[in-house]
Amino acid sequence: DAGVIQSPRHEVTEMGQEVTLRCKPISGHDYLFWYRQTMMQGLELLVYFNNKAVMDDSGMPKDRFSAKMPNASFSTLKIQPSEPRDSAVYFCASSYLRGNYGYTFGSGTRLTVV
Amino acid sequence: AQKITQTQPGMFVQEKEAVTLDCTYDTSDPSYGLFWYKQPSSGEMIFLIYQGSYDQQNATEGRYSLNFQKARKSANLVISASQLGDSAMYFCAMRRTGAGSYQLTFGKGTKLSVIP
Numbered sequence: 001d002a003g004v005i006q007s008p009r010h011e012v013t014e015m016g017q018e019v020t021l022r023c024k025p026i027s028g029h030d031y032l033f034w035y036r037q038t039m040m041q042g043l044e045l046l047v048y049f050n051n052k053a054v055m056d057d058s059g060m061p062k063d064r065f066s067a068k069m070p071n072a073s074f075s076t077l078k079i080q081p082s083e084p085r086d087s088a089v090y091f092c093a094s095s096y097l098r099g100n101y102g103y104t105f106g107s108g109t110r111l112t113v114v
Numbered sequence: 115a116q117k118i119t120q121t122q123p124g125m126f127v128q129e130k131e132a133v134t135l136d137c138t139y140d141t142s143d144p145s146y147g148l149f150w151y152k153q154p155s156s157g158e159m160i161f162l163i164y165q166g167s168y169d170q171q172n173a174t175e176g177r178y179s180l181n182f183q184k185a186r187k188s189a190n191l192v193i194s195a196s197q198l199g200d201s202a203m204y205f206c207a208m209r210r211t212g213a214g215s216y217q218l219t220f221g222k223g224t225k226l227s228v229i230p
Contacts, residue, residue: 031216043205043220056217091159095216102149103218105159 006092006106013113018080021109024073025094033103034060034067034077035091043091049075082113116141118206118221126227127196134181135191135224137206145212148189150180153203153223162204165189166211193226201228 005024013019025032033048047057047067060067064083069075079086089110093103117140127133139148150162165173165180173180181190189208193200206221 033217042222045217045219048217050216089157093159093218102151102161102164104161105151107158110157 004092004094004104004106006090006109008109009107010110011112013082013111015083015113016081017113018078019082019086019111019113021077021079021090021092021111023075023077023092023106025075025092026096026104027073029094029096029104030072031095031103032069032075033093033095034075035093037089037091037108038087046077046090079111082111084113087111087113116143116146116208116210116219118208118219120206120221120224122224123222124225124227126229127193127200129198129228129230130195132192132194133196133226135193135204135206135226137189137191137221139187139189139206139208141187141208141210143210143212145210146208147211148180148182149207149209149218150178150189150191151205151207151220152200153205154199155202159205163191196228198228198230201226 007022034046035043037043046060049069052069066078089108091108093105095103119138146167148165152160163175163178165182177194179192203223205223207218209218
């Protein structure tokens with residue numbers, strides 16, 4: 001298994017531009033999570049899905065962020081318009097929660113908004 | 115609401131020595147799981163060890179063990195025989211294991227530096 005795959009690994013964009021982050025979870029995992037990591041706030045949950053349905057997006061700024069999971073093997077996190085304060089590492093993680101398993105994280109996308 | 119507290123922003127340990135990283139938690143849920151993750155400088159999050167709230171024995175995984183004290187709400191990570199490759203950020207996390215929200219709540223982390 002290739003693990004959780006995120007793309008791109010690094011993204012540098014100008015303020016006001018649209019940014020799309022992508023994630024392919026591990027096959028068979030029915031939960032998918034998007035986290036953001038910053039020095040100040042640490043790891044924050046933005047949104048998570050169960051079987052493609054949004055279960056909780058209370059951590060996501062909805063005026064500029066949107067998350068979708070059109071099928072079981074793909075999810076996107078979109079920021080429009082991007083702002084410098086969105087600069088962070090964005091992690092996607094997936095899990096199979098029957099049983100006591102940890103999440104498997106992707107390698108993250110380092111986003112820099114200038 | 116769940117809360118994880120890691121009081122040690124940074125720690126140093128001599129190579130081959132054991133080290134304990136502290137983690138306390140707060141939750142009103144009777145059923146929960148506790149996790150430790152390692153984040154090396156390369157940035158990936160690596161799952162290390164898991165402890166369930168109803169597990170009778172402390173979890174162990176190779177050189178990692180979890181010192182679980184339920185009454186004190188602590189879940190400290192013990193790394194035995196430290197290696198230079200153990201230098202990294204370490205995060206304690208928890209989530210419910212019953213029905214409901216399955217999000218992981220993370221602590222702020224502890225930066226461990228192993229000295230040769």
